[in-house]
Amino acid sequence: MRPGHQAAGRLRPRWVLAGGLAVLVALVAGVALGPVSLPPGSVAVELLNLVPGVHLKSGLNEREIAIVTEIRLPRVVLGLLVGAMLALAGGCFQGVFRNPLADPSLLGVAAGAGLAVTLLIAYRGAQDTLLGGVPLTTPVVAFAGAMAAVLLAYLLSAGGGRERSPTTLILAGVAVSAFLAAAQTYVMQRNIDAIREVYSWLLGHLSTAGWSDVRVVLPYAAVTSVVILLLRRELDVLSVGDEEAASLGLHPQRSRYVLIAAASLATAAAVSVSGLIGFVGIIVPHTVRLLAGAGYRVILPLSMLFGGAFLALADVVARTAASPAEIPIGVVTAFFGAPFFVLVLRTSGRVAT
16 A cells, blocks of 8 residues: 555545535525525525524515425435435446546446336336336336446456456446447337437436435435445555455455445436436546545545535536526536546546546
8 A cells, every 4th residue: 555545545624524515505506596596595594494493584485485495405405416426436436447537337337227217218108207206116227227237247348258357347338338328229219209208318307306306316325325435445445456455355356346236226326316417427536536635535425525516506507507498417517527528538647546
């Protein structure tokens, strides 16, 4: 382990405070801004009123309070959860594969989940799946598709008797993603009636049916976050290489499989409620790595905070930039993510992973 590695992996309170502040700013901005703008101060007071025992006058009327608590707040909370999961999964994949360019689309995870949900929309009915809230089975179906893609990439990476390695798994994942994308296109062409809903979902969205979508995704977010954060020290050990990790008493392959499964479940749950939103898993963990330190004890918890804030603020842009029309949130994240990806390509050789 490199000298100074432990210092780089120390989670400093100022960064936790900055992440928490970013979440609070995103929360207030997300609830205050929209087709009907509300005073941020009054919104902050109304949000405080949700705390048991707090009763303050916000100056909002009943209609505005309903907008805050029943329409905008569920959407913002969903954005915080989805952004946190995508950023956490991206950071986890980057650690597992020792590659700063890894994100939840790796190994075909997002493509597998996307194909599964596309099939659900096409053959079960878009009305039940998108507009009427996310059914309890949707994250399960998305996870099944994600894990099927991972298994296919795993089997493909060992073709010809080659030893499975992070590099071969990544290359196999690229091939699996291309195949699943083609299958998804075929399904869309065979179901023209559902193509508009599928296409809207593919571009990413955070429209909700009240708190129901939040309740569906929250258990998956809780389980995957706990598992990945508990294993974040093992990611630091894996970063020095499998042989060194084994010499330190770690079982590299077992740890890698558990982390891949947890990150895949996080991605699948996010995809099931928000569609395919790209670049969050690259932008946020890599920014945290550049600013706060290279240790995964730092990267993962901060990625959750800043990832949630980033996506919630991106949703504000999606709702307001072309108001009263709404830009798909996947377009907004791609607008910021594409140039950032170029930056990562230029700096990845100089960043410790």
